[in-house]
Amino acid sequence: MSTAQPKARRRFPGLDPVVLQHPYDRAALGALQRVPGLDIVVRKFIELLPERVAYIQHVAQMVRVSPLQCPQLYSQLREACAILDIREPELYVAQTPIPNAYTSGHDNPFIVITTGLIDLMNGEEVLAVIAHELGHIKSGHVLYKTMARGISFLVTLLGDMTLGIGRLIGRSLEAALLEWDRKSEFTADRAGMLVVQDPQVMLSLMMKLSGGTLFQRDQMDAREFLKQADLYEETDANILDRMYKMLVVTPLSHPLTIVRAREIMNWSESRGYKDILEGRYPRTPGSAATASNGAQSGPTSTTASEPQLIRCPHCGREQMNRRFCSLCGGVIA
DSSP states (O other): OOOOOOOOOOOOTTBOGGGTOOHHHHHHHHHHHTSTTHHHHHHHHHHHSOHHHHHHHHHHHSEEOOSSSSHHHHHHHHHHHHHHTOOOOEEEEEOOSSOOEEEEOSSSOEEEEEHHHHHHSOHHHHHHHHHHHHHHHHTTOHHHHHHHHHHHHHHHHHHHHTTTHHHHHHHHHHHHHHHHHHHHHHHHHHHHHHHHOOHHHHHHHHHHHHHOOTTTGGGOOHHHHHHHHHHHHHGGGSHHHHHHHHHHHTTOSSOOHHHHHHHHHHHHTSHHHHHHHTTOSOBOTTSOSSOTTOOOOOOSSOOTTSOOOEEOTTTOOEESOSSBOTTTOOBOO
16 A cells, blocks of 8 residues: 555534435335335334444454554544544454455444555545545434345345234335445545545545456556446446346445446536535534635535435434434434
8 A cells, every 4th residue: 555645624513414425225215115114113123133242353353543553544544534523433454365345333333444445545535435434424324224225134034023924014124225225325425525625636536446456557647447438327228238238237335436437427527516616615504614624714614405414312413314314213203
């Protein structure tokens, strides 16, 4: 991993998470929240799979990053948190050759990044990955994403407890949850982009996730990789190819990397992204009105066309689910 000093980057005090939400994520979340029985499954999930068990497993088997333990990674975590204006979670390094990262813990989220990913990526790409995971935390994704990883087990368990009735409801919930799980990655990619503030870093990250190796990581061309997105889009020419695409994507936990690359490149060229860089973005209530980078202050609340954050009466945190808290599972109304 590169040891180059990080460049100065803009920060976004009071950044409202709705700024990051990708339209695909918003639509899939709306569909998920309309599925009957979601609140019941959330409460059962929290009851049956206590967060503390997973936390103890990670503490016992992984290396926790701190100012003295892997200080470069810790510095990257602090920088990303400062840029996105988010409280610093714990960060762990897991010993596995598979490049990967994930966030767990719905009440006290923590991030895990693998040695395979650290070895494959340069410093800025690792920073983008950390920021991506922070994007899940800031957007309130962690509870649902943790559920998505165990939904098959939970649906089977509920089915056994209800003589098969729960399984029928659970299958539609499972499909909606996994669909949202994929789409939420587009939102987290935007968080990565806001932190590194360089679309080429995001593009090279996607390329390496697709086919990078230690041997040829310096012989890869990100521009050539992006051309594959054009080839992929051209396969929409007929109905049969679109059906093949659906069959390819449905079982995946993440969108296809070439699609993620195209989406983040499109966003990097949008007026909305440029407005954020210039300090014009919705802010959470009570946050500072002026950006620390000296840019002109933007609106301090979301517009009428954007989803409004709801304050949970149980944990006090703001999120977007109007029925029950996506973070603690408490009923909103």
